[in-house]
Amino acid sequence: MVAELAAGRRPTIIDVAKRAGVSKSLASRALRGDAGVSTSSRDLVLDAAQELGYRPNSAARSLVRGVSGLVGVVLNQLDNQHHTGIVQGVQGRAKELNARVIIGNGAQNPEELQRQIDTMIELRVDGLVIVSSWVPRQVLERAGSEVPTVVLTHLADPPAEVDTIASDDVYGAQLAVEHLIQAGHQRIAYLSRSASATSQARIDGVVLALETAQLPCTILQVDAGEDINLQELSASGVDAVLCNNDLTAAEVIRLAHEQQVQVPGQLAVIGYDNTALARLLYPSLTSIDQPQVNMGRRAVDAIAERTAGRTEALRELYTPQLVVRSSTAQP
Amino acid sequence: MVAELAAGRRPTIIDVAKRAGVSKSLASRALRGDAGVSTSSRDLVLDAAQELGYRPNSAARSLVRGVSGLVGVVLNQLDNQHHTGIVQGVQGRAKELNARVIIGNGAQNPEELQRQIDTMIELRVDGLVIVSSWVPRQVLERAGSEVPTVVLTHLADPPAEVDTIASDDVYGAQLAVEHLIQAGHQRIAYLSRSASATSQARIDGVVLALETAQLPCTILQVDAGEDINLQELSASGVDAVLCNNDLTAAEVIRLAHEQQVQVPGQLAVIGYDNTALARLLYPSLTSIDQPQVNMGRRAVDAIAERTAGRTEALRELYTPQLVVRSSTAQP
DNA sequence: TTGTAGGCGTTATCAT
């Protein structure tokens, strides 16, 4: 019964047509639910397809139709809850528009990111969503000139070829710092474990807010692999720290526990992205929220607009929000 | 200069051949680096391709070659660190074998999981890696009969059509319980937030270990959305809990903090999967480690073996390991 | 070393 599939050969639409006793064009129409097919032949075709275990070959379909019905998402890293919300949004909107979503994992590696983008383009995705600020500008330019591309992170100077949908990282960092100032903190630090454009924008926000308040400013960059030194922080009098994301904040809270530093009493901590982790930690984490799901949905719409003919680049900026939890004291 | 790309038409190999002044077959050979092409015409072709911004169309290539060079990975959920390690392994091995990896997100939803699997099969991936125990058996059977498929989770009764590579969940749970018993615990509970086959296997292990030790057994299932009730646990005298994964354990530790329950003093906690989260929590989490990266790598090899002709199903079981940290007392 | 020609599985146009 599976004999027909032997030798690795999968049934084609011709096999289906033969078995149903119709032409392949009719089979094609019936399988796609086209109008103008008699009920009887439709049933014949559908039954034959079922019996043979027929699956459309999307390579062939994509080739002749010129569109793949695919939206590609390339992520900077898989285990980043921030990305999860975005993918959820992309997937939700794509489903409504009858498109399918495939994901590529850039593994925090510019080379791999480029490989993934190449793969997507060669697969002729109808649109490309990039969630990373580590993609070389040149790669973005080329991608954007070949397929509707939208970047979902802050970019210092986004190429004209791509759409961007981001949340205002400068403002978000300002929000966080202002919250700390209102709570009475005077020595505020920014701690980052990544040197991306995103992090740079947040640094700008921190500097801006602290300058306005005429307070001293401490910027710390601790590369992945290196240990965070809380002692040093405390010694320099820092009593509040904004982290580049929730994960980094989790590290800080963990170290504070270990070293008997009270959070928020001796050290207030704020994360960024407001991921599920923020609610999971103890004390729960004050964080900056971005509308990830909506941003993902908008990305798909941006692609659809491009396909429909829009030529100017989209520059959309969402306003982040402060979510106060227990890792900072109420003002 | 981009004029040639106008009207949405992308350059094809014929455009490249024309511009290089050679036949399309020669262009094809040159582009793929085939032997038997003169240096001069190779350069001509490569230059032309570069100038035109040529990209191979993998639909066309896949159609004529019968293989796509793609490995599809379908994940139960994106924000699960356990999956991340597996994908890393798959991607690493695939790269060595010159294949590309695309990922589908099942969003913890059997229907969506099936959609993703369908998408992959229609894309004619050369192999399918499924990391979910929520896929209906029938879907696995069909997938396995159409493309080399390997499932990377525990399956109660795996279909003959698919390969399985899993770690021994029964044994892992036993390990955890035995560790707790040795540390002097008498009232041990298992807490799950999911009713998968995976969780069931772990329950089996817990029951086995506790029966052997002639100790009482408490199995708790708290569905997503519902709150975990630590009070109730304590009231019933439970002084140690094994969770279905690190995420659930994180919730428990958080509740313990809130309710002033000492971990591990009053309540010992063990997670499962030994994800990055385990090291991030305070107290750091004792957990059961699975060789995720290796399992991912083996999955790709299993696919390659199938492609090379193997017909018997692969049943590979890895032995998990206990990683003791601070959320349980040393015996 | 290079070119010609046929076909992969599907859709779409044009007849019938």
Place this chain on the structure above:
DNA sequence: ATGATAACGCCTACAA
């Protein structure tokens, strides 16, 4: 309502 037939972009014998 149905059926031939011509693409789609690429690879690969086979011929030259």
